[in-house]
Amino acid sequence: GESVGLHLPTLSVQEGDNSIINCAYSNSASDYFIWYKQESGKGPQFIIDIRSNMDKRQGQRVTVLLNKTVKHLSLQIAATQPGDSAVYFCAEKEDNDMRFGAGTRLTVKP
């Protein structure tokens, strides 16, 4: 069946460096994608989204890139800070169905 998955389960970066978190999806009919951040003991928090008719969207220190050709989604975090340490989930939506990936744990080293 189709699924949402992540290339890397863990990512460790130095404070101040840029982080890139990747996500692969297999449902070509998905029309909307979201990145969530989940800190320890908290619920997932919306970071940024992108529709399938776009290939890039920027927020504050974050950029989401969508490559529909290879069904790949990435989240770029500029100047990573200790507060960015969390688990990051990608989610994809097709019609009425939203599915979440397994998550990538980002650890920021001081």
Added chain:
Amino acid sequence: DAGVIQSPRHEVTEMGQEVTLRCKPISGHNSLFWYRQTMMRGLELLIYFNNNVPIDDSGMPEDRFSAKMPNASFSTLKIQPSEPRDSAVYFCASSPGRRLRWSGNTIYFGEGSWLTVV
């Protein structure tokens, strides 16, 4: 603005007991979702409501689980009887839009109810 409010935040109960989890969605949101999160299975959608009506409950694991939404500002998820394998974090989430035309509408999560069944 208050976010999605869930209670209890933590619950430890014995196998066989009834568990009731509560949720207050964000005011004005039309859709409400219950998710379960475990290490093994990640985030799983259990059920979602639109305008207080259950639309899709295909994710509810079995008859021991039931959910209600008596009004626009309150929902419950009940497990009876509870089992150790039900131990998980249960998230309630809400969304401003109708799920059928959901383009661009994201969902906002509560802080979760951490359930341990011993």
